[in-house]
Amino acid sequence: MSSTGSGMTPTETPLGRQLMRRKSIAAMSRDAASNGMGQLKRSLGVVQLVMISVGATLGTGILVILGEAVPQAGPATWLAFVIAGVTALLCAVSYAEMAGMVPVSGSSYSYSYATLGEGIAWICGWCLVLEYAVSAAAVAVGAGAYVNQTLQIFGLSLPDALANGPAEGGIINLPALLVVVLATALLLRGAKESATANTIMVLIKIAILIFFVIVAFTAFDSGNFEPLMPMGIAGVSGAASMVFFSYIGFDAASTAGEEAKNPQRDLPRAIMIAMALVTALYVLVAVAAVGARNWEWFSDSEAALVQIVSEITGQRWLVLLFAVCAVIAIISVVLTVLYGQTRILFSMSRDGLMPSIFGRVSAKTSTPRAGTLVTGLVVAVTAALIPLGQLAEATSIGTLFAFALVSVSVMYLRKTQPEAPRSFRVPLYPVVPVLGIAACLYLMFNLAVITWIVFAIWMAVGIGIYFIYGRRNSRLGALDEQQYQEELAL
Template structure:
């Protein structure tokens, strides 16, 4: 049955909000975002968040430890999986152009309980990602300064506590810009993105001069037992459940490499969080997201072709931290280190900005629905942004990045992203069945087959993450369940009858 306003919704975690009511919430003058972004802005944002330090290292690491030259195939596999998920995001975003990304989409299809889980996961993903990238930004700034002969302390002490100033500085700058206005931030972001893409292309062109065809043989190295990560906690969950002996290279290595390099493509779900700030979102969201993914895929494959063609993958494997710089050093081109270090700093700078934006938009959407304190979703009448929330999120990220060893939780970012991809993929056929009449600016072709394939592929990549990551993920979900049971379930605007309850479908339950 439809619920009328003022009545309490059924006490069920499967209660859903209607798309119409979700869209109506965006007109609240105290919680309204301004539509200023174009397809170009979204494409640049996607490139900005996906092209960071990883473009110079993740391909080399995957080649050295997992796939050899076939890391190129790993990138193609990861890009295809991400592309399928992005099409699902694009359909949802063109149907429900609301802040919140996968959280909002899940609320309209699978109910409040699932929406809470995915929103909680996205907070984990973007909070840790922003802190990790800010942490690395400080490290690489120090490295870059050292390469140019400038040595400065990268930390200072406050009351006996060591604080790294680099992460705090970059978070403070972009928190201020984002609080002032999303449009201004995207213009600054576009400058940094253009510079880092230019440096990447320059390094790739320079690297091609050192490529030797012999280094691509064997393209798929034969499988061999792994000498690292043999404990159950450091095996993939899938391999541990089946009792497989840890191995590297071969076909399994290509898939393991795909799970690793998938990290390069996370962030496009962050772009979906800006749907409420996008002009003509039915057309803009699909074009911007898919266009950005295309550029990122080409860049990563080009770097992988160069790094595996410059030196044998076995030489990369001898390095403790293989990267494109490693390949240039091995061929005697030590000059490249300085250029790459500048590219890394520029790359990470724009990544931090986009992640801070995505984090606040997820919290904003959950707060507006009452699952988190409503005061967090109030927007500034002057700037049209959730300025107080943006500042609060920036303070939390800066504290985590400046004071902790957050990089030890890096793989948690992948599992948070993939869990969102899984639910969005499976949610497309659900929304089509529930609301076939809903206008869609973009439709995933061959539905429900492609969305199902996307969901299963993302689930497969999740199972290739380590058992330790899954245990940490379970702890995070347990904490989220406590928060939902003690606060969010009772304060939900839907549960309190302040919004219309969507029609319950027996097929969902």
């Protein structure tokens, strides 16, 4: 997609026309096979893809968010996870269909570019930056809380200077920084190597969650579930919006479209298997936790599970083992979320909407090494120094918006390309994608007003970056009308 010859520069293309320009699926596949800055290597099978999605998802909500959700939903916290899980599942089936049709990196950004045009694709990509980069930093901060909680059980604690950022009276959140640095180092070794490390960590965190369930059920009291909804259905709905953060990352496998050995077959399978596994474990752990402790026992602690294990077993070595495994679980989340972020930036860079550094592929590792370093550095500094607060909660809005766009993309392609080959088809079409969109909107409007304000500020910044950089450097925007029509006809 050259801007030379008879082509226009992007700023000469009328803005409205440029925002509506779509990139054909064939053009995406061609660019993936002949990227001038290098190609990603197809090395991931279905098990590794499942583990990428599970790694990016499992652990975040249970290990970090549970203590905040229980005071809001009461004993019905498990129902909040079901509501959030059903919403994610409705979107997951749309992701599965799109991942099979558009087997490239970029996830919902690429799907939006193929259906809704560059303007919506940019907004979606910017939402994914919020989903992945900010949530990675937020989860890393949660690892710091687990480290400190474990040390307190042994009568120790990190100095405030090393446990908190400047805004919280410290100097640096050292555990959060180290988690991101370790995850970045693993990613730099290559996709297959980091996927293997992630698989090991995912198996560890599944094991510790099953261990927690066994321990918690030894102290199970069915009376803890009465009354089921002390805060009413509004409390459950609000908690569902909050714990939707727990499902952020199930789409991570879709960012591996160019590194999957058989993307049309394996990506849909990986997404659906990961969703089923994660939802089942979330609900099981939530039931076990509330059964073991009255809902009023829970506070805004970011390490509720390790406290429960400590109180029930009284065995310090078990608590230490659980806490160490919990930190490993969180490293797995940060690793896979960072992976997804680098692949989305890779796709956006290839389209000219992000700087070229994010699209350069290392000849040694066949990964976007420079982009990984930059992304890891930014996330590490954010986690170490900045209290995320409402910005972290705003990731739920960005994610829900991106998920809704995937359902819209499915409907668009069903109408415009009904005969196109699909390795997976959304069941009960069009009911499921419509319900997916409605569920996303429902959860979005249950979030706090301040969260919406932060999200609006984030989007304003993104729009500014598009006009300053993306619009001027867009490869699709640089084509004249004839070149664009030829590109679209591929």
